[in-house]
Amino acid sequence: MLTAVDAVLDRYCDHLPVSLRQLFYVLPSDGVLAKTERDYRRMCEYVGMARRSGWVSWDVIRDDTQIAVDAPTSFAGLEDFWAAVESAADDYCVDRQAGQLVRLELWCETAGMVPQLAKLDGEFGIACFSGGGFDALTGKHDAAVRAAAGGRKNRCSPSG
Numbered sequence: 001m002l003t004a005v006d007a008v009l010d011r012y013c014d015h016l017p018v019s020l021r022q023l024f025y026v027l028p029s030d031g032v033l034a035k036t037e038r039d040y041r042r043m044c045e046y047v048g049m050a051r052r053s054g055w056v057s058w059d060v061i062r063d064d065t066q067i068a069v070d071a072p073t074s075f076a077g078l079e080d081f082w083a084a085v086e087s088a089a090d091d092y093c094v095d096r097q098a099g100q101l102v103r104l105e106l107w108c109e110t111a112g113m114v115p116q117l118a119k120l121d122g123e124f125g126i127a128c129f130s131g132g133g134f135d136a137l138t139g140k141h142d143a144a145v146r147a148a149a150g151g152r153k154n155r156c157s158p159s160g
Helices: 002-011 020-029 037-053 078-090 111-124 136-149
Strands: 105-108 127-130
Touching: 002 020, 002 037, 020 037, 020 111, 105 111, 105 136, 111 127, 127 136
Parallel strands: 105 127
Antiparallel strands: none
């Protein structure tokens, strides 16, 4: 199984990190596993052991269930503060959809795909959202509110 996991990670090297669920969806189509909860749990256990042993790098698997809250912004001193201001100015960009009749959003079924798609749509100032699962009801409501209000500001690409 780990040889098959390595092959999938090599195949998708331009799209790393991937979630365990994404990895699992590929393995049945490759004929390695059956698409059952039992095989999913077994794959998760094997990949977990492979990560702990160093066989699979920690950087190639993304855990979308981990929720983190950033610490409040603070600075070591004035020099650190002004460096942050300069960095924020470097990230300034114009809303690429300002003045358009239609505001674009990119939606996908699963949250695990958002990071990969965000790499593609950021250049154009298009926000990416996940619409899958029961919890997505709030996200769909928020999209309707944005549409009724005429859109909202989107993040920009680093190139500005």
